Amino acid sequence: MKEFEVIRRYFTQQVVKRKDVHLGIGDDCALVTPGERQHIAVTTDTLVAGVHFPMETSARAIGHKSIAVNLSDLAAMGAEPSWISLAITLPEIDEHWIDEFCKGVFELCEFYNVQLIGGDTTQGPLSITVTAQGQIPFEKHISRSGAKAGDWLYVTGEIGGAALALQHIQGKVNVAPKYQEEIQQRLDFPKARVLAGQALREYATSAIDLSDGLVADLAHICEASNVGANIVLDNLPISAALADTVGIENAYDLALNGGDDYELLFSVSEDNKVGMETALANTGNKITCVGQLNGSDKITTTLNNMPVNICVQNYEHFSNQTTDK
Numbered sequence: 001m002k003e004f005e006v007i008r009r010y011f012t013q014q015v016v017k018r019k020d021v022h023l024g025i026g027d028d029c030a031l032v033t034p035g036e037r038q039h040i041a042v043t044t045d046t047l048v049a050g051v052h053f054p055m056e057t058s059a060r061a062i063g064h065k066s067i068a069v070n071l072s073d074l075a076a077m078g079a080e081p082s083w084i085s086l087a088i089t090l091p092e093i094d095e096h097w098i099d100e101f102c103k104g105v106f107e108l109c110e111f112y113n114v115q116l117i118g119g120d121t122t123q124g125p126l127s128i129t130v131t132a133q134g135q136i137p138f139e140k141h142i143s144r145s146g147a148k149a150g151d152w153l154y155v156t157g158e159i160g161g162a163a164l165a166l167q168h169i170q171g172k173v174n175v176a177p178k179y180q181e182e183i184q185q186r187l188d189f190p191k192a193r194v195l196a197g198q199a200l201r202e203y204a205t206s207a208i209d210l211s212d213g214l215v216a217d218l219a220h221i222c223e224a225s226n227v228g229a230n231i232v233l234d235n236l237p238i239s240a241a242l243a244d245t246v247g248i249e250n251a252y253d254l255a256l257n258g259g260d261d262y263e264l265l266f267s268v269s270e271d272n273k274v275g276m277e278t279a280l281a282n283t284g285n286k287i288t289c290v291g292q293l294n295g296s297d298k299i300t301t302t303l304n305n306m307p308v309n310i311c312v313q314n315y316e317h318f319s320n321q322t323t324d325k
């Protein structure tokens with residue numbers, strides 16, 4: 001089977017047909033028509049086999065994840081996802097694999113009414129690059145730089161689960177059979193918090209999606225906004241699977257430093273707390289207040305209202321604050 005036959009048989013078989021796609025797959029470029037007074041939010045993420053997902057990951061999970069990580073970036077800006085392009089490098093034409101991969105891609109695209117409008121198909125070691133584009137009304141985007149000292153810090157969902165799954169696959173921990181399905185899902189089928197991100201446009205002072213871990217990603221907000229933060233460990237949304245498997249101390253470590261959760265981390269002012277909590281409840285997303293921003297240049301942690309020094313040593317001082325003055 002030739003490359004163009006793969007494109008015709010698989011990548012053009014999507015159900016979603018958006019009115020704002022003037023020309024989709026098939027020409028040298030796609031043509032889309034953005035809504036009035038909308039910014040186009042554009043993001044790209046690459047997944048390389050063996051680097052960004054274990055080699056034994058199912059094709060459907062790889063398809064899902066390659067879309068989810070991009071929709072997660074759009075969500076963190078408050079954008080509504082619209083169009084994606086897919087550049088895929090395949091070691092061989094394995095029709096069953098491609099079929100399953102497309103299922104993973106299209107399931108998520110259908111859920112959020114996102115249309116695949118183009119891409120590139122090449123041969124080589126397995127790698128997938130997706131560019132996602134979304135729309136966001138002028139003045140409504142959420143950036144990393146708008147947080148203020150005193151704002152409250154929240155996360156969606158639960159954290160640390162994807163890192164636990166990875167450790168299980170690598171044989172570093174042994175997850176009890178009753179939790180295995182749940183934690184595998186967390187790694188393979190991350191949720192992109194798309195509706196939460198759009199609801200946050202009206203409330204959040206900053207937001208970021210958690211790809212590298214809570215502390216590392218919080219550090220990006222702190223640097224961009226020139227604030228420090230305290231994380232209340234007691235409040236971290238840790239699953240029973242995580243706490244039972246590694247014990248609470250290690251669970252804090254994975255929740256603080258584990259990657260791949262693709263939850264949203266965001267800040268909200270005291271005045272907007274109640275409105276935000278109601279708006280997010282309406283989207284069906286669980287949220288948890290995990291701390292507060294302050295005027296320091298550090299990320300600290302407390303447990304039982306006492307300062308503790310768990311796993312945040314690398315983020316003691318932000319470089320930009322010494323050079324700013």
Ligand code: ADP
Binds near residue numbers: 027118119120
């Ligand atoms: P060109 O050589 O002009 O770049 P291609 O032969 O690579 O065009 O692709 C033909 C059409 O198929 C283009 O519209 C391209 O966007 C689309 N396409 C190629 N690969 C994919 C893919 N993996 N997913 C979606 N569309 C694709």
Ligand code: MG
Binds near residue numbers: 119
């Ligand atoms: Mg091409």
